[in-house]
Amino acid sequence: MQGEHTHEASAAVYAAEAASVPRARRFAVETARKRGWEDTGALELLVSELVTNSANAASAFAVQVFSPYETSDGRFLRFEVADDNPQGPVLAPMTPWSESGRGIPLVDLLSAEWHWQERGSGKFVCVTLREERTDERPRRGPRALLPASVA
Template identity: 40%
Template structure:
């Protein structure tokens, strides 16, 4: 783990402002020493996952961020919600206004996954 930046987490309200709050939190909590070049991508992906959590998952919505440090493990971001059902990657029409969140996570992250719990799920991604 990173010696420069401790892991951090925030519980977000289940409302339309949570994605913006998640981006702000990520800006304050990420490790600038190791991950300055991936902040824009991380903000996009956390915004997509939090929006999905609010729309489809339900409370509590929790965001965790940690740095893998000098070992190259990358910026690790996880979004938890109260729904145990996994996210679904959808094929959407070019003119569609939504439905691309999981596809963006899949395309832009180095790796990602879903962890299931009795109280919901956690969707995580890593950017190196």
């Protein structure tokens, strides 16, 4: 998937402060929804984790959200978080008592693909999400007893 798809993108730049985290998260979710991406739960969580890392380690950061695209493997959304700190994220082992370090394991778990790369005097983290189709989710409740053609 990496590098195969280039689509329209929207970006926003933020000062590295705690107040920027909810603004960046809102920007990413609203941008994705405007482009037809409905499954925003993982996007919201992963943007929050990555921009929190940037807010703690850099003096500024940017969020870029690309248009969704489809392949034979499904529908995907790519986003990037860039900052002016060249130190890359580390996927480190955690314990239940770890006070930090959960962001990158969550990125690794919830994304279809991710990587980071140096850019200028900083870096960017690129994440690709695979859309979970609502028609693929199991039905629950009384409607689950009905045939699919009726429900």
